[in-house]
Amino acid sequence: MADPKDVHNDITVLPDGLHVTAVGEETLLKALGRAGLRYRVGCKRGGCGVCKLHLLAGEIRYERPIAESVLSDDERVEGICLSCRAVPLTNVVVELQEGDRLRRVLGFLTTPSKGKP
Amino acid sequence: MSKVIRLGYVHLRVTDLEESRNHYSNTLGMEVVASEPGKLYLKCWDEWDHHSLVLEEGGVGLVKLGYKVESAEAMTEFESRAQRFGVTTGRFSAGENLTVGEGVRITLPSEHNIELFTEMEYAGTETGAINPEAWPRNVRGVGTHWIDHALMPCEDPGLNERFLSEVLDFKTAERVVTSMEEPEVIGTWMSCGESPHDIAFIKGPNGKLHHFAYHLEDWSSILKAGDIFAMDDVPIDIGPTRHGITRGTTIYFFDPSGNRNEVFAGLGYRVQHDFPTINWTVDHLAKGIFYHARELNDAFTSVFT
Numbered sequence: 001m002a003d004p005k006d007v008h009n010d011i012t013v014l015p016d017g018l019h020v021t022a023v024g025e026e027t028l029l030k031a032l033g034r035a036g037l038r039y040r041v042g043c044k045r046g047g048c049g050v051c052k053l054h055l056l057a058g059e060i061r062y063e064r065p066i067a068e069s070v071l072s073d074d075e076r077v078e079g080i081c082l083s084c085r086a087v088p089l090t091n092v093v094v095e096l097q098e099g100d101r102l103r104r105v106l107g108f109l110t111t112p113s114k115g116k117p
Numbered sequence: 118m119s120k121v122i123r124l125g126y127v128h129l130r131v132t133d134l135e136e137s138r139n140h141y142s143n144t145l146g147m148e149v150v151a152s153e154p155g156k157l158y159l160k161c162w163d164e165w166d167h168h169s170l171v172l173e174e175g176g177v178g179l180v181k182l183g184y185k186v187e188s189a190e191a192m193t194e195f196e197s198r199a200q201r202f203g204v205t206t207g208r209f210s211a212g213e214n215l216t217v218g219e220g221v222r223i224t225l226p227s228e229h230n231i232e233l234f235t236e237m238e239y240a241g242t243e244t245g246a247i248n249p250e251a252w253p254r255n256v257r258g259v260g261t262h263w264i265d266h267a268l269m270p271c272e273d274p275g276l277n278e279r280f281l282s283e284v285l286d287f288k289t290a291e292r293v294v295t296s297m298e299e300p301e302v303i304g305t306w307m308s309c310g311e312s313p314h315d316i317a318f319i320k321g322p323n324g325k326l327h328h329f330a331y332h333l334e335d336w337s338s339i340l341k342a343g344d345i346f347a348m349d350d351v352p353i354d355i356g357p358t359r360h361g362i363t364r365g366t367t368i369y370f371f372d373p374s375g376n377r378n379e380v381f382a383g384l385g386y387r388v389q390h391d392f393p394t395i396n397w398t399v400d401h402l403a404k405g406i407f408y409h410a411r412e413l414n415d416a417f418t419s420v421f422t
Contacts, residue, residue, distance in 0.1 A: 040415065042419065043375030043376075043377065043416075043420055044375075045352060045371050045374055046374065047178075047371065047374050047376055048375050048419070048420040050419055064132055064136075065132050065133070067132060067175075067178075067374075068176065069177065069422075070177060
């Protein structure tokens with residue numbers, strides 16, 4: 001089996017079309033954070049649902065069970081996912097919640113690439 | 118003073134029991150005193166009853182809170198007052214909760230489940246009751262002393278305040294109101310003894326948990342707790358800082374399922390019978406909650422389990 005560290009999945013973040021890379025077992029939120037981007041952060045442990053994203057393409061898995069009260073079956077069907085617990089299995093395209101933007105907190109260190117989604 | 122003695126137990130849902138065991142036992146320093154399939158019972162070193170925390174695997178958030186009451190007579194009186202107030206009550210028998218005697222179950226106007234009980238098996242503190250040392254040498258991690266209070270969101274904090282006051286004889290130590298002229302209650306911190314709060318409510322969705330808190334000795338213990346959270350990768354919501362309301366020093370942090378915990382040092386004043394309730398107007402809410410930053414973070418009003 002390949003070393004998990006060799007697994008790289010591209011995350012496209014709409015609406016801005018930013019690209020970041022998730023390495024190995026990294027969650028979506030962690031990959032954004034490593035790229036110097038801050039999204040809505042709640043409990044970071046899958047309990048509150050503050051960091052929900054819309055998964056438009058690709059596949060994810062959850063590193064821990066997620067409570068039904070946090071993410072309902074209907075939401076799962078719609079493609080809503082919890083970014084703090086979702087690990088991409090393929091390249092993915094996600095969309096922020098309406099009106100949301102990522103904030104650049106490490107802008108002086110990194111410039112995430114911007115390309116066509 | 119109320120015939121309710123204290124918050125006796127918190128019964129909490131967690132998504133992963135083993136991760137939670139590690140958090141509550143090794144990081145916070147509680148002792149696992151009993152276990153059943155899918156459930157753990159824990160107590161802090163400075164507590165004398167059998168347990169103060171029940172962890173149940175499956176989901177997140179609060180199952181119920183148990184408050185210990187002085188006597189069976191007082192419990193019956195509380196029950197009939199609750200019925201007159203118009204909320205749902207019920208009885209549970211001895212042994213339904215491990216080592217806990219019979220009691221009264223009350224659903225608050227805010228849909229939170231409260232259990233009143235008078236008996237729980239006595240276990241004794243870690244240091245004992247005869248010539249005790251100041252603290253046990255084998256204490257782990259943060260070394261929390263006891264579970265102190267819980268804060269829940271609810272749609273109508275004013276109604277809950279009236280319930281706790283009229284039915285259970287709690288006294289309002291502090292509250293947040295829209296304005297002094299039209300005092301709609303936005304938040305309420307209520308005491309059954311002399312501590313600044315044993316239960317509290319702020320405006321938000323019914324039935325959920327904002328946090329429950331552990332008492333620590335002082336500000337330096339809060340700082341050390343923060344260090345331990347950094348070492349153990351515990352997500353911190355805010356702090357170390359101070360609350361304006363209650364004057365307590367604090368860290369808000371999350372357990373491995375996202376339930377918010379607090380370490381709290383501060384018995385900064387005593388809520389005596391004639392204590393004048395402190396009012397905060399909502400324009401000063403941020404300072405009341407986080408005294409130094411004077412800004413609410415998004416999570417304070419949006420993260421519940």
